[in-house]
Amino acid sequence: MxxxxxxxxxxxxxxxxxxxxxxxxxxxxxxxxxxxxxxxxxxxxxxxxxxxxxxxxxxxxxxxxxxxxxxxxxxxxxxxxxxxxxxxxxxxxxxxxxxxxxxxxxxxxxxxxxxxxxxxxxxxxxxxxxxxxxxxxxxxxxxxxxxxxxCGAEQKLVPINGLRTVANLDKLLTAEEEVTLPGQVQAVIDISGVGQVEEIKVITGKAVVKGRIQVALTYRSQPGWQLETVEQAVPFNQIIDLDSAPEDATAFAEVEMIGCTLTAAAGQEGASTLTVTAMLHLRMVRQVECYVVSDAFSTQYSADVTYKSVTAEQLAETLNRTVEATASGTLPDENAQIIGCLVTLHPLEWVAAEGGGVGLGGRAIAHVLCMNSLGEIDCYDKSFDFTLPDVWPGTADQYRAECWPVVTAAQPVAAGGEVTVRVSVRVRGLVFRRVKETVVDSITCETALENPEPDVALRICYASAGENIFEIAKHYHVPPAAMMKLNHLEDLQLTAPARLLVPMTV
Structure with missing residues (x-):
């Protein structure tokens, strides 16, 4: 056989x-x-x-x-x-x-x-x-x-949940929208934008992503250092071709503005066009589950079993968090007048959480632009940290994150020679957890087992709480189902010490 x-x-x-x-x-x-x-x-x-x-x-x-x-x-x-x-x-x-x-x-x-x-x-x-x-x-x-x-094979099956990647795309998109400025633009100082995906629709062979980019245009309308800001929503509608997109797939999209230009319309006072260039990040994963033989033996043969470790990835969290942070410090010139504030973010990092587990955090720098008492513009840098409220069990090497942090607000306030910047950081993305499972790699059955005591019908085994019937059956080369039936058990895992009857033959 x-x-x-x-x-x-x-x-x-x-x-x-x-x-x-x-x-x-x-x-x-x-x-x-x-x-x-x-x-x-x-x-x-x-x-x-x-x-x-x-x-x-x-x-x-x-x-x-x-x-x-x-x-x-x-x-x-x-x-x-x-x-x-x-x-x-x-x-x-x-x-x-x-x-x-x-x-x-x-x-x-x-x-x-x-x-x-x-x-x-x-x-x-x-x-x-x-x-x-x-x-x-x-x-x-x-x-x-x-x-x-x-061949009298007995097996222990374990479920393994994993992910199969359906789409992992980064695509450039452009969108335009007219904006009316209250006055003449003499110089553009900064154009920043926060993307917002509002709808993801998956149809046969295509994904339709709709949303908007909230653009903040900071400019000067006259000589000097006084700045003005106007906001304008720029909608987008992007169609992406996909080879396959099963209905049970989980879709996530984020849009990240990477550039923007302002073009004044000829002959129209205050009318201009914002042209946004953005990167659309589309991720689609499908959950898969399979039962794998994690251990095996034979009741008829001496089985030679080898094992290996497999790693699957699971979706731990779909993030959409906004955290508040504060940067503060002393101004070198207590009479300085604040012009504005820019914030740069460093890459997110895994950090150890209090009480165990891990979280995501980051470092950032608030760059406060000020006019000092000598009539010169200075930039004061204030570092700060921020941490997401989420805590995941385990260690950092078990996780992988694909996240896109963006600053949604930065408000500097000066008082008494001190400056305080209140910053809002939005983090959207996916957190994946890596799980490892030891499974059977190969099994061969060549040498038949001999019954050393053919006249003995039963044996008695004294088992401790926490032992598994499969492991006991494997030791005696008997079917676990037979032991379960003989001892009137419903669960493979023993919750209390027990005296078990072990059949010699089935």
Whole structure:
């Protein structure tokens, strides 16, 4: 008689790799003729924009650009001005070799250092380095044993819940909307935006994502440092082609604004057009469940069993949280007048939670722009931390997060030489948990068992609380079902000490 082994495949997660690369920042920004000349550099920011992520065997290639933004004070009228430039990059990073069916790649980073100086009144030199970081999670189909038959095979089945990726897409989109400004725009200082996905509809072969981007336009309507802000909602409607989209799939989408331009309409006072460029992140996963043989033996043969560990990924949380944080400190000039505030966020990190478990938190810097008593514009940086209220059991190596944090509000208040910035940070995304299970890798039955005591019909086993009937039956090479029936048991797990009858034959 031959042992029958039934096999299937399980979508298993490979190792979670992190790879880093340094991007040099070397550029010169020329001040256009329509902007005033440079008197003083106020602050320089670098924002990363990832356009493409391509994974090949042993290599990850990331393409995009660094958006370099310089704020400066004009020479003649103390005006706050802004100029920016894109620095394209293509960086290849090494990955461990291996055959995988899919990858999930998250790219972020932070500025290592930045030096910005005015070479002359029309040219700004920027030198620095940006630390690019990529987290890569590989997915592959791993063979598992789902059932055994014949040769007196007995098996212990365990359910494994996992995820199969249906869609993992990042797509650029553009949207336009007219905006009416209350006055003439002399200079745009900052354009920020917060995306809001309002509807995800999955139909045959397509996903329709609708939402809006709330754009905040900060500008000067006259010379000086007084700023004005106007907000405008820019709706979008994006259709994405999909190879397959089962009805029971879980869909998540987030939109991240990466650029915006303001175009004045000819001959129309106050009428302009906002053109938004955004990255739409679409993730679709489908829950799969299968029963796997975690242990096995034979009542007729001496079975040779080997084991292996499989890793599956589960959706732990769909995040949509807004947290409040505060940054405060002493102003170097107690008479300084606050102009505005910008906030930069560092990548989210896993942090240990009080009482056990892990949570997500991050570091950020509030950049407070002020006019000091000498008539010069300064930037005061105030660091702060924020932590999401969620706590997940386990350790950080069991989790993976794909999240997109964004600042929704930053309100600076100065009083008595102190400045306090109240910041709201919204975090949307997915948190995945990695679970490991030891299962049977192979089993062979070749040598028949001999009954050393053919005249004995029963044995007595004294078992302790917490022992499992399957393990006891495996020790005596008898069917667990027979032991359960003989001892009038309904549960494999013993909750109290017991004297068990063990049959010698079935």
């Amino acid at each position: 031959e042992l029958k082994v039934f096999r299937d495949t399980l979508s298993a997660m490979g190792s979670l790799w992190e790879t880093k690369a340094e991007l040099p920042i070397e550029t010169e920004l020329l001040i256009p003729d329509y902007l005033p000349q440079v008197f003083k550099i106020v602050k320089c920011f670098v924002y990363p924009v990832t356009l493409q992520k391509q994974v090949a065997p042993g290599r990850l290639t990331v393409e995009g650009y660094l958006r370099c933004v310089v704020y400066y004070q004009a020479e003649e009228d103390q005006s706050l001005c802004q100029v920016e430039q894109k620095i394209p990059f293509t960086r290849a990073m090494d990955l461990p070799e291996g055959q995988h069916q899919g990858y999930s790649v998250t790219v972020n980073g932070e500025v290592e250092y930045i030096n910005c100086r005015a070479v002359n009144q029309r040219r700004v030199d920027v030198r620095g380095a940006y630390a690019l970081s990529a987290q890569v999670c590989a997915q592959s189909d791993q063979e598992i044993i789902t059932a055994l038959a014949d």
